[in-house]
Amino acid sequence: xxxxxxxxxxxxxxxxxxIGVIYxxxxxxxxxxxxxxxxxxxxxxxxxxxxxxLEHYRRLFTDPTIPFPKWVLNTVIVSxxxxxxxxxxxxxxxxxxxxxxxxxxxxxxxxxLLVQMFPQMLAMVAIYLLLIKIKEFIPWxxxxxxxxxxxxxxxGAMGFNTWFMKGYFDTxxxxxxxxxxxxxxxxxxxxxxxxxxxxxxxxxxxxxIQFITxxxxxVLASILLKGTxxxxxxxxxxxxxxxxxxxxxxxxxxxxxxxxLLILAIFLPLQKLIISGLTGGAVKE
Amino acid sequence: MNGRxxxxxxxxxxxxxxxxxxxxxxxxxxxxRGDYIxxxxxxxxxxxxxxxxxxxxxxxxRFLLPGLVFLFAMVVYPIGYTVNxxxxxxxxxxxxxKAQVIAQLEGRYYxxxxxxxxxxxxxxxxxxxxxxxxxxxxxxTFLSQENELVPVDLSDPRFVRGEDGTVTSFDGxxxxxxxxxxxxxGALEALDLRLGEEHVRLTSVREFGTFLRKYQxxxxxxxxxxxxxxxxYYAKEGYFTSPDGVRIEPGFQIYVGFxxxxxxxxNPGIRADFxxxxxxxxxxxxxxxxxxxxxxxxxxxxxxxxxxxxxxxYRSLLIIPYAMPAFISALVWAGMFNTDLGVINRILxxxxxxxxxxxxxxxxxxxxxxxxxxxxxxxxxxxxxxGALQSISQELFEAARVDGATSWQRFWRITMPLLxxxxxxxxxxxxxxxxxxxxxxxxxxxxxPAVLGAATPAGATDILxxxxxxxxxxxxxxxxxxxxxxxxxxxxxxxAVISAVNFRFTRALEDVSRSV
Numbered sequence: 001x002x003x004x005x006x007x008x009x010x011x012x013x014x015x016x017x018x019i020g021v022i023y024x025x026x027x028x029x030x031x032x033x034x035x036x037x038x039x040x041x042x043x044x045x046x047x048x049x050x051x052x053x054l055e056h057y058r059r060l061f062t063d064p065t066i067p068f069p070k071w072v073l074n075t076v077i078v079s080x081x082x083x084x085x086x087x088x089x090x091x092x093x094x095x096x097x098x099x100x101x102x103x104x105x106x107x108x109x110x111x112x113l114l115v116q117m118f119p120q121m122l123a124m125v126a127i128y129l130l131l132i133k134i135k136e137f138i139p140w141x142x143x144x145x146x147x148x149x150x151x152x153x154x155x156g157a158m159g160f161n162t163w164f165m166k167g168y169f170d171t172x173x174x175x176x177x178x179x180x181x182x183x184x185x186x187x188x189x190x191x192x193x194x195x196x197x198x199x200x201x202x203x204x205x206x207x208x209i210q211f212i213t214x215x216x217x218x219v220l221a222s223i224l225l226k227g228t229x230x231x232x233x234x235x236x237x238x239x240x241x242x243x244x245x246x247x248x249x250x251x252x253x254x255x256x257x258x259x260x261l262l263i264l265a266i267f268l269p270l271q272k273l274i275i276s277g278l279t280g281g282a283v284k285e
Numbered sequence: 286m287n288g289r290x291x292x293x294x295x296x297x298x299x300x301x302x303x304x305x306x307x308x309x310x311x312x313x314x315x316x317x318r319g320d321y322i323x324x325x326x327x328x329x330x331x332x333x334x335x336x337x338x339x340x341x342x343x344x345x346x347r348f349l350l351p352g353l354v355f356l357f358a359m360v361v362y363p364i365g366y367t368v369n370x371x372x373x374x375x376x377x378x379x380x381x382x383k384a385q386v387i388a389q390l391e392g393r394y395y396x397x398x399x400x401x402x403x404x405x406x407x408x409x410x411x412x413x414x415x416x417x418x419x420x421x422x423x424x425x426t427f428l429s430q431e432n433e434l435v436p437v438d439l440s441d442p443r444f445v446r447g448e449d450g451t452v453t454s455f456d457g458x459x460x461x462x463x464x465x466x467x468x469x470x471g472a473l474e475a476l477d478l479r480l481g482e483e484h485v486r487l488t489s490v491r492e493f494g495t496f497l498r499k500y501q502x503x504x505x506x507x508x509x510x511x512x513x514x515x516x517x518y519y520a521k522e523g524y525f526t527s528p529d530g531v532r533i534e535p536g537f538q539i540y541v542g543f544x545x546x547x548x549x550x551x552n553p554g555i556r557a558d559f560x561x562x563x564x565x566x567x568x569x570x571x572x573x574x575x576x577x578x579x580x581x582x583x584x585x586x587x588x589x590x591x592x593x594x595x596x597x598x599y600r601s602l603l604i605i606p607y608a609m610p611a612f613i614s615a616l617v618w619a620g621m622f623n624t625d626l627g628v629i630n631r632i633l634x635x636x637x638x639x640x641x642x643x644x645x646x647x648x649x650x651x652x653x654x655x656x657x658x659x660x661x662x663x664x665x666x667x668x669x670x671x672g673a674l675q676s677i678s679q680e681l682f683e684a685a686r687v688d689g690a691t692s693w694q695r696f697w698r699i700t701m702p703l704l705x706x707x708x709x710x711x712x713x714x715x716x717x718x719x720x721x722x723x724x725x726x727x728x729x730x731x732x733x734p735a736v737l738g739a740a741t742p743a744g745a746t747d748i749l750x751x752x753x754x755x756x757x758x759x760x761x762x763x764x765x766x767x768x769x770x771x772x773x774x775x776x777x778x779x780x781a782v783i784s785a786v787n788f789r790f791t792r793a794l795e796d797v798s799r800s801v
Contacts, residue, residue, distance in 0.1 A: 155359020
């Protein structure tokens, strides 16, 4: 596909890539600088701060008017719980679709495929009204609760992930469980002891992608949570910086860096795994 | 059957029995409360659960049910509910059910032609029951008995009088001091005492007054009669409306059929907003995907070149925008594009001496949004293209080179067509995702700048989904939940069409039929 480039051609290529790298990294470097810059005002910021300080980071954890640690904790709890339960429930469903032959299986698969096309947030009005209704009967599961939000996320995660895992289970040969079934294990035991351990890569992919997706979710969290103590990081940060770019830029930058670092720390080492999941195997030939 | 499975069997039946007992108890409780919908849901759910646990034939369902419960409750049911709401007039002013509105109207009163006022003494007995002695302006006195006012002669010896000659206690009731009266205002306000035709209610801290009931519901005519003016208001289009068109607020929910959909398509104001928002949504999705694919493919092409060194490091750096949580990137970019304070305008100001009104001018706001979205998504396109490029066989290029094709020809005649096959479904998927990418729009511009004279709260950078959000939740012009739901369903239809096109590429449907 490529022929050996001339010296100039090679320099041009590197130059183009470097323009790209600057484009990619400029915003990141800019807020990194802002987070160490003593001023809180966007306008007075320079790329290399004159007197770097950790003051903004300190404030994030000590200033009681900025519930940043609480937001991170809320987000991690909501995303973590959602991801773990998603993996388990979707693996169960995917196993049934992959291994059992039952009436309605085909229709079920088709329905799953159609339902996962529907972006859940399109039903935000209905979900909002539903959770308000649930609150009347089960207060801890309704509007403005984390279990309620997790429940909504779980519903949204089922379609695609079940479908996705089923594809992987199909590639695990049946013969691996058959001896166990012959020895008298129930299908559930075979699933738990034999298939799940073999499916670890896909479980990890779904776990990580679901965690990252939920971590970044904004719309539903903003509709279903009320009050700064309940916010997730996405809702909290937006609430924090809105209309306050001249007053809170430094503290916001520190929060943005820490919030992104958590995801970067998961994403970069595992990028191959995650990317294989996100592109859904469509590019492999 | 060995001992262990006997134990599990025992546990299973024990669990089912306990569950059924609990549900039975809840069913009886709900029956008394008259909550039939919840009762039906609970009853059907429990029957299904019994079937799944006890029947052999339902064995696969034991695996499927846990996930299905969430899928049904939080996706399928909300879809159905959205369709339902889209057929109603649910909005600020029509949020209550008809029964609630009737109850509210029947609790309204008006002042009679000759209103009477009463001073009052409030009393309470040991059980906490309130009683009142009212004195009319002409000196007649009344005692409250339950909800009736009866004339009473205060010279009766059972009324004990204090030093100033006023009644301080009777029949076990003692008079409330003024502070106690203040504490009991809520209870006093709730009192509705009957004096013949008239209702006597609290009008101020010191006085009760006479009122007449304002409205009466006439079930046979499905109308509300105004007892003061004798005008009948008939239920019409979600309001009780008089023959000459006067409406009583608040209105109530009714089914309006496809009116919300027709409004979107035919109401001049709403249609203008819809057309503008839809046009921008298409442009936003198309341009975002186009430019991010162009940029991503460009980098992929450079990074795939075996003669370029340091490709792994470059790749890791170029991928960073994709690894950042999108909401953080969006908020950071919003700050950088800030017209007065942002770094972009400072650089442009230093270089060219211009100040671009990024988030105030519609065209610049749209440009900024697409620029930001390209930054966010080109790494995805780069990864996808890189994978596709690597899977193209080198032999084709050798053959082309032997035949004397230039590198430009090789790219357009060989690389692109082969790349296209594997990348097209992902581009369509990306288009559908961008179409509904609420987060970026909302966190960068929130749909602003506003459009003057728009019939609905639709800003210049609102896409369909953010318009829906504003219709439903933004307070300024009320919450138009019915219209918002109709727009949701329209978006869904558009997405379904896009996905249907995509299925032709991915052949996912064939997967369904093949694996059966």
